[in-house]
Amino acid sequence: MDRDHRDTLIHLTSVMMDYLALREAPKACDIIWGLGSNDERVALKAVELYREKLAPLILFSGGKGHRWKELTKPEAQLFKEAALRLNAPASAIIVENKSSHTGENVAFSLRILDESRIPVSSALLITIPPFQRRASLTVKAQRKSIQCVNCPISWGSAEGWNVEFLVHAAQLCVGEIKRLQEYPGLGYIDFEPGQIPSRILECGEATANLLARTR
Numbered sequence: 001m002d003r004d005h006r007d008t009l010i011h012l013t014s015v016m017m018d019y020l021a022l023r024e025a026p027k028a029c030d031i032i033w034g035l036g037s038n039d040e041r042v043a044l045k046a047v048e049l050y051r052e053k054l055a056p057l058i059l060f061s062g063g064k065g066h067r068w069k070e071l072t073k074p075e076a077q078l079f080k081e082a083a084l085r086l087n088a089p090a091s092a093i094i095v096e097n098k099s100s101h102t103g104e105n106v107a108f109s110l111r112i113l114d115e116s117r118i119p120v121s122s123a124l125l126i127t128i129p130p131f132q133r134r135a136s137l138t139v140k141a142q143r144k145s146i147q148c149v150n151c152p153i154s155w156g157s158a159e160g161w162n163v164e165f166l167v168h169a170a171q172l173c174v175g176e177i178k179r180l181q182e183y184p185g186l187g188y189i190d191f192e193p194g195q196i197p198s199r200i201l202e203c204g205e206a207t208a209n210l211l212a213r214t215r
Contacts, residue, residue, distance in 0.1 A: 001214050009170055010158045011083065012207045016173035017158070019200050021129035022136060022150040029055045029122035029149055031113075035105050035135050036075030037128045038064015041153040043082035045126050050088055055124055058083065059113070061096040074098075084162040094118075103188055106138050122147045129155055130172040134179055137189035144190070170207050177204040182195065193213050 002010070019149060032055045034042045046058045062075025062081075071078065074097035083093060094110050099105045113120055125148040127135045132152040139148050180196055183189045 005164065005210065005214055006166070009166055009207065010161075010201045011212055012210070013035055013166065013170045013173055014158045015203045016200060016207065017129055017155075017169070019197070020131075020133045020173060020176050021152045022132045023152060024150045026052070026054055026151055027149055028053075029124045029147075030057070030120045031055050031118075031123050032058045032123050033109065033123040034058065034060045034076075034079055035102065035125070035127040035131070036079070036099065037131070038061075038071055038075070039128050039153065040078065042084045042126050042128070043079035044086065045151065045153050046079070047083050047086045047088045049124050049126075050092065057092055057094060057118070058088065059096065059109055059123075061099055061109045062164075063098045063100050063104075102135055102138050103142075105135075106142050110143055120146055122149065124149050124151050126151050126153065128153060128172075128193065130169065130176050134176055134183070134189060137180075137183075137191045141188065141190040167211065170211060174204050174208050174211070177201065193195045 007142045026049055032049050034046045049055065050058055060076040060079040064071060064074055067068055076095045076097040080093050080095050084090060094112060096109045099108045102195045123146055125139065132150050136148045136150055139146055177200060180191060181193045184191045184193055
């Protein structure tokens, strides 16, 4: 990928990421809820918020999803192990390790909370930046009574990414924009696709075209 294409991709991906990575100031909630991926920084963020005494419990959700085939254990188990290495108490960690996508992350986690009689009306929700908006909308679709405070991990500035990670992030962003358009009609998220700003749709289309040309 030449410099001009890289600079264009950095710009397009940054614009999409700013929209997708809903970010709010952390505040006290009932739980800290880390959704699965292959990025252990989700666990590190959860422990950070726990140490700030913003919630008494950490819930990690994620099985062996279809995206991260390199993982040898369920995502939630890897997150728990990372949290324990940081001396988070095992008694404060709940694990849901059967889910394979975001809808199941939420549904299976809610089932565990309900069966354990743990009342939850608010959650500090953590995932990777491109997934944050859809994750929050998924919770809203399945349990409107839960107020999510969005706390995605940081991937830093796209300027500092290598080309491989830049392409990966760009692909994730394009996929997420498509899901925001398609998933409401399937009942997966509570969202009106017409709310997506036109500039975001344009960036998604331009990014898909650029990636196709530079393969």
